[in-house]
Amino acid sequence: MTEEKTPEPGTDAPLIPPVEAAPDPAPPAAAAPEPSPQPEAPVAPVVPAEVPTAPAMVAPELAAPPIPTLASEKKPRSPTHGGYTWGTGRRKTAIARVRVRAGSGQFKVNKREADIHFVREVDRKAIRAPLEAANLLSKLDVFVNVVGGGTTGQAGAIVLGIARAISNFDSQYMQSLRDGGFLTRDSRRVERKKYGQRGARRRFQFSKR
Numbered sequence: 001m002t003e004e005k006t007p008e009p010g011t012d013a014p015l016i017p018p019v020e021a022a023p024d025p026a027p028p029a030a031a032a033p034e035p036s037p038q039p040e041a042p043v044a045p046v047v048p049a050e051v052p053t054a055p056a057m058v059a060p061e062l063a064a065p066p067i068p069t070l071a072s073e074k075k076p077r078s079p080t081h082g083g084y085t086w087g088t089g090r091r092k093t094a095i096a097r098v099r100v101r102a103g104s105g106q107f108k109v110n111k112r113e114a115d116i117h118f119v120r121e122v123d124r125k126a127i128r129a130p131l132e133a134a135n136l137l138s139k140l141d142v143f144v145n146v147v148g149g150g151t152t153g154q155a156g157a158i159v160l161g162i163a164r165a166i167s168n169f170d171s172q173y174m175q176s177l178r179d180g181g182f183l184t185r186d187s188r189r190v191e192r193k194k195y196g197q198r199g200a201r202r203r204f205q206f207s208k209r
Helices: 121-133 151-169 171-179
Strands: 085-091 094-102 107-109 140-147
Touching (some): 094 151, 121 171, 140 151, 151 171
Antiparallel strands (some): 085 094, 094 140
């Protein structure tokens, strides 16, 4: 409030209306504090979804060949029940399953004596040749089951089967059996007949007229 001034007595000074003082300007409104910057939340990287793919097909001819097994890495066959060691032989159409074990020299073919089963002397000598080469003729018992073929084919199958059985029985005899050719499979067999001919090679008699 402003005080009104009254004129002094004896003066004719006009009355001056009091001047109101201008109101004090209102103080400026305090500026709102700027919000402090908030730390940005870490954004997870966008990983593209994996599309399942079919396994690559490798051609059989491009595949790695199997690693061959060395003969020295093969484990020797252990004797079966009864102490037998087995060997299989083939010749022409005959198949012989041979089992041997330490004994006194028995030799049976299809549950009969070998000399009864084979009549020809050449076959009797042939089946004993592997045992003689290994010097085991009177030290091993031999039992054979043979099927198919004739006497020559069966004798050849028994020779190969006995040689394989002896080499499985004790590998120290392998070299002597191989030197005698007893471990080699004889692949010879009868040749097939040809059409338009009498046999594999024989032809019909030629007639000019």
